[in-house]
Amino acid sequence: MAEEIILETRALTKEFKGFVAVKDVSLKVRRGTIHALIGPNGAGKTTCFNLLTHFLEPTRGQIFFKGGEITGSAPARIARMGLVRSFQISAVFPHLTVLENVRVALQRKRGASFDFWRSEQVLRRLDEPARELIDAVGLREFEQTVAVELPYGRKRALEIATTLALDPEMMLLDEPTAGMTHEDVGRIEALIKRVSANRTVLMVEHNLSVVSTLSDTITVLQRGEILAEGNYDSVSKNPAVIEAYLGAER
Amino acid sequence: MRHQKIALVIMAVLFALAPLAVYPVFIMKVMTFALFACAFNLLIGYGGLLSFGHAMFLGTAGYAAAHSAKVWGFPPELAILFGTGAAALLGVVTGLLAIRRQGIYFAMITLALAQMIYFYYLQVKFTGGEDGIQAVPRGTLFGFIDLSNIWAMYYTVLVIFLGGFLAIYRVIHSPFGQVLKCIRENEPRAISLGYDTTRYKLLAFVISATLAGLAGATKALVFQLASLTDVHWTMSGEVVLMTLLGGLGTIFGPVVGALIIISMENYLAQLGAWVTIVQGVIFVVCVLTFRRGVIGELASFLKKPL
Numbered sequence: 177m178a179e180e181i182i183l184e185t186r187a188l189t190k191e192f193k194g195f196v197a198v199k200d201v202s203l204k205v206r207r208g209t210i211h212a213l214i215g216p217n218g219a220g221k222t223t224c225f226n227l228l229t230h231f232l233e234p235t236r237g238q239i240f241f242k243g244g245e246i247t248g249s250a251p252a253r254i255a256r257m258g259l260v261r262s263f264q265i266s267a268v269f270p271h272l273t274v275l276e277n278v279r280v281a282l283q284r285k286r287g288a289s290f291d292f293w294r295s296e297q298v299l300r301r302l303d304e305p306a307r308e309l310i311d312a313v314g315l316r317e318f319e320q321t322v323a324v325e326l327p328y329g330r331k332r333a334l335e336i337a338t339t340l341a342l343d344p345e346m347m348l349l350d351e352p353t354a355g356m357t358h359e360d361v362g363r364i365e366a367l368i369k370r371v372s373a374n375r376t377v378l379m380v381e382h383n384l385s386v387v388s389t390l391s392d393t394i395t396v397l398q399r400g401e402i403l404a405e406g407n408y409d410s411v412s413k414n415p416a417v418i419e420a421y422l423g424a425e426r
Numbered sequence: 427m428r429h430q431k432i433a434l435v436i437m438a439v440l441f442a443l444a445p446l447a448v449y450p451v452f453i454m455k456v457m458t459f460a461l462f463a464c465a466f467n468l469l470i471g472y473g474g475l476l477s478f479g480h481a482m483f484l485g486t487a488g489y490a491a492a493h494s495a496k497v498w499g500f501p502p503e504l505a506i507l508f509g510t511g512a513a514a515l516l517g518v519v520t521g522l523l524a525i526r527r528q529g530i531y532f533a534m535i536t537l538a539l540a541q542m543i544y545f546y547y548l549q550v551k552f553t554g555g556e557d558g559i560q561a562v563p564r565g566t567l568f569g570f571i572d573l574s575n576i577w578a579m580y581y582t583v584l585v586i587f588l589g590g591f592l593a594i595y596r597v598i599h600s601p602f603g604q605v606l607k608c609i610r611e612n613e614p615r616a617i618s619l620g621y622d623t624t625r626y627k628l629l630a631f632v633i634s635a636t637l638a639g640l641a642g643a644t645k646a647l648v649f650q651l652a653s654l655t656d657v658h659w660t661m662s663g664e665v666v667l668m669t670l671l672g673g674l675g676t677i678f679g680p681v682v683g684a685l686i687i688i689s690m691e692n693y694l695a696q697l698g699a700w701v702t703i704v705q706g707v708i709f710v711v712c713v714l715t716f717r718r719g720v721i722g723e724l725a726s727f728l729k730k731p732l
């Protein structure tokens with residue numbers, strides 16, 4: 177089943193008032209792989225994520241997840257189907273503690289979230305599994321810290337722990353290591369590797385060393401269009417890719 | 427949480443003993459408004475939704491309770507239940523219409539709906555127009571507690587107020603309340619975790635409307651009156667004022683806010699229209715100096731949520 181496609185887009189296009197941010201993107205992500213989406217700033221990577229999770233309405237094109245079309249599905253429903261995203265600008269619940277942040281994700285699956293008449297003591301049973309996840313991203317000593325007080329890199333780690341709490345079949349990570357110190361990057365890289373064992377990961381990442389270590393497949397996006405696709409070796413030797421990167425950075 | 431429980435006990439004791447020192451009708455007024463403000467605060471302080479039409483729930487429940495007690499001869503417990511139920515139903519209907527709007531649009535649509543309700547009550551006969559429904563019988567609670575006795579009425583109101591307050595406290599500290607806080611903090615993230623945020627907001631809206639209704643129905647029995655004042659938009663504004671003054675998103679803030687505003691209205695009554703201006707000045711001072719409200723500032727000083 178290694179070749180099974182878990183996520184597919186067909187001619188996905190997004191226009192903002194005449195400006196085409198994503199153009200005819202047809203992407204296939206194989207189940208169980210780590211797939212990287214790279215490209216210069218403004219290439220349309222985040223917009224792609226927004227389209228996949230229906231945070232934005234596509235202008236044209238279709239999206240299929242696990243064989244079914246999800247183009248028009250509500251964002252929360254897409255998440256419940258097992259396609260969960262993180263955000264480029266770290267998205268935590270700022271005035272909740274680290275533990276509460278993770279717990280609220282666990283609560284969606286296992287807790288009685290509409291129970292307004294029960295004490296939150298019932299959420300205590302989620303503390304243990306939440307702690308395991310917090311441990312896994314190296315935030316143990318911050319468990320009782322209010323999220324807003326965490327340094328940037330730690331917030332990213334918290335966001336990943338929260339995403340993992342949903343145990344999604346497929347994770348979309350938007351620049352998971354941005355703003356992290358060198359050792360944090362190493363830890364998150366190892367974590368992504370570990371959690372990808374039984375799930376699919378599609379990630380946007382600027383750190384090419386992370387990309388080269390982790391990815392099975394790389395898609396390069398430029399001005400909304402797919403420029404190249406393949407493994408790291410083939411993509412990094414592709415003259416058009418070299419040109420796009422140098423052209424954008426000089 | 428322990429200090430909150432201690433504060434709660436202190437509050438209960440204070441309200442229980444207050445009529446020894448202060449005119450009981452005045453404190454009953456404070457308690458009904460405090461409950462109203464707490465219900466409002468549940469929505470804005472914990473759900474991040476600013477309703478500018480909450481008077482419609484207070485007033486509707488008042489009319490329903492007054493009418494059912496006076497015309498249909500409902501006993502007080504049923505009249506209050508009926509009034510509260512009417513507000514809950516109105517909460518469901520208006521909530522469905524308003525809840526998908528964000529921010530200021532939500533405030534505007536709640537205001538518009540409340541205005542429609544106001545003009546409806548102004549036109550229909552059973553509300554008595556400008557006169558309101560007067561001389562509402564207080565009746566006999568559960569068939570044996572005669573509420574025309576001021577003390578019976580007082581401690582009934584106290585029980586209702588504390589019951590409503592505890593209900594709100596429980597909602598805030600429930601699994602549902604936890605999700606609500608997340609939605610207030612970061613709605614897109616809550617959605618991306620798979621929460622249908624609209625449904626949670628709708629439930630919060632209905633709970634808030636219901637408890638505002640409980641306050642309105644109780645108020646109608648206490649003052650034996652249901653009138654247009656309670657559905658007027660200024661009433662919606664007043665509850666915003668109480669909540670901000672006391673401390674938005676704090677548990678005890680709305681109670682303190684209600685106490686301050688009602689005291690001002692009572693003791694400054696001889697100033698006539700000047701009361702509004704004094705209120706306005708206090709409001710401006712409050713916003714400029716202690717933004718978090720009385721309890722909000724106190725809580726941040728003590729470094730404990732209150």
Ligand SMILES: Nc1ncnc2c1ncn2[C@@H]1O[C@H](COP(=O)(O)OP(=O)(O)OP(=O)(O)O)[C@@H](O)[C@H]1O
Pocket residue numbers: 192197215216217218219220221222223224264
């Ligand atoms: N809501 C929007 N309205 C108008 N234009 C937008 C909107 N969102 C994104 N864009 C534009 O679309 C283009 C692609 O943006 P996007 O955020 O997808 O880029 P990206 O590849 O994620 O870049 P980065 O690496 O900087 O995160 C940019 O030119 C951006 O200005």
Ligand SMILES: [Mg+2]
Pocket residue numbers: 221222223264
């Ligand atoms: Mg981006």
